[in-house]
Amino acid sequence: MKSLITLLLLAAPWLAQADCLQRLTSPPDAAGYTCLRKAYAQAPEHWPTPHVDADVQWTELGPLPERAPSPAHNPFSEAKASLGEKLFFDPRLSRSGQIACASCHEPDLAFADGRRVSFGHDRAAGRRNSPSVVMSGFSEHLFWDGRGGPLESQALMPVADPLEMAFSTEELVQRLRASEDYPNLFAEAFGDAPLNGQQIAAALATYQRTLVRVARATRFERFLNGRSDALSDQQLHGLHLFRTSARCMTCHFGPSMSDDQFHNAGMTYYGRKYQDLGRYEVTGKAEDVGRFRTPSLRLVSRTGPWIHNGLFRELTGVLNFYNVGMPRPKPAPGMENDPLFPQTSERLHVLGLDAEELRALRSFLDTL
Numbered sequence: 192m193k194s195l196i197t198l199l200l201l202a203a204p205w206l207a208q209a210d211c212l213q214r215l216t217s218p219p220d221a222a223g224y225t226c227l228r229k230a231y232a233q234a235p236e237h238w239p240t241p242h243v244d245a246d247v248q249w250t251e252l253g254p255l256p257e258r259a260p261s262p263a264h265n266p267f268s269e270a271k272a273s274l275g276e277k278l279f280f281d282p283r284l285s286r287s288g289q290i291a292c293a294s295c296h297e298p299d300l301a302f303a304d305g306r307r308v309s310f311g312h313d314r315a316a317g318r319r320n321s322p323s324v325v326m327s328g329f330s331e332h333l334f335w336d337g338r339g340g341p342l343e344s345q346a347l348m349p350v351a352d353p354l355e356m357a358f359s360t361e362e363l364v365q366r367l368r369a370s371e372d373y374p375n376l377f378a379e380a381f382g383d384a385p386l387n388g389q390q391i392a393a394a395l396a397t398y399q400r401t402l403v404r405v406a407r408a409t410r411f412e413r414f415l416n417g418r419s420d421a422l423s424d425q426q427l428h429g430l431h432l433f434r435t436s437a438r439c440m441t442c443h444f445g446p447s448m449s450d451d452q453f454h455n456a457g458m459t460y461y462g463r464k465y466q467d468l469g470r471y472e473v474t475g476k477a478e479d480v481g482r483f484r485t486p487s488l489r490l491v492s493r494t495g496p497w498i499h500n501g502l503f504r505e506l507t508g509v510l511n512f513y514n515v516g517m518p519r520p521k522p523a524p525g526m527e528n529d530p531l532f533p534q535t536s537e538r539l540h541v542l543g544l545d546a547e548e549l550r551a552l553r554s555f556l557d558t559l
Contacts, residue, residue, distance in 0.1 A: 259328025
């Protein structure tokens with residue numbers, strides 16, 4: 192009996208907190224905001240359990256490390272990071288000598304480019320939006336369709352892409368070996384081995400892993416690191432919605448705020464203008480039609496326009512679409528048995544958030 196009483200006493204604060212969270216109004220009243228403050232003043236591992244599907248292997252939100260983790264075959268060094276930074280901003284990596292990595296990943300735009308789709312060699316327009324690379328060091332499946340693999344594998348792919356830099360690794364190596372500045376810099380970073388493409392990729396990857404510093408200078412990061420006053424009442428409400436009614440943590444969790452997986456959000460435009468089959472173009476699997484990699488939500492309010500083709504110019508529009516469960520296209524006559532007709536992910540539900548809740552959610556996203 193005594194042990195039962197002890198357990199009840201220990202559980203009482205948690206039960207009271209759970210009860211007040213269940214009774215939140217929209218917007219919360221003063222008591223509701225007090226309840227939220229108490230719930231989220233704790234360490235993240237003690238925050239209210241998120242609303243996600245039972246099979247989602249989610250991890251808790253948390254502060255970011257100083258830099259993204261480096262693989263054993265490419266350990267971090269300041270010399271490599273410095274060399275990678277120089278390469279990232281150098282237009283000599285392109286055939287024309289006019290396009291650098293930073294042309295599509297601009298520091299002032301959170302290392303995105305602010306365009307619906309990016310342009311490259313001879314001003315040729317691509318077909319997909321250029322995402323921020325700030326969090327690229329946390330992904331094993333770079334590019335929207337995941338064809339790039341991790342950073343070392345992806346780094347030189349834009350160099351050889353005819354719509355981007357329209358060059359080749361072999362020609363780039365020759366150009367850098369013949370330059371006045373690069374041979375010594377590569378020797379400092381990699382020793383006596385001849386300058387080669389693998390070194391270029393390793394340096395670029397090392398630099399990009401340091402870009403996480405941009406995402407660490409945010410209001411939400413201060414909150415995660417113990418500044419409980421860093422979020423306003425509305426932003427705190429948005430955080431709670433993000434974890435619960437808005438179901439955002441179904442795909443956006445962990446310090447990187449991405450599951451690094453592929454989902455069909457109903458934006459394939461199958462059989463119409465803007466059609467993009469996404470992951471299917473890499474795997475050839477029918478179930479991958481229209482699936483795209485989950486982007487990190489770090490810095491999301493600064494990296495528009497949004498989705499894989501940049502068709503959303505307002506973040507509020509994205510939230511409105513998710514609130515109604517995203518599009519679920521129906522086959523046109525004659526397409527009923529089409530094995531490639533895309534299926535919107537069952538992870539996406541109609542949310543039914545009201546206008547105040549959507550404003551709170553948007554306010555929270557602005558802190559990321």
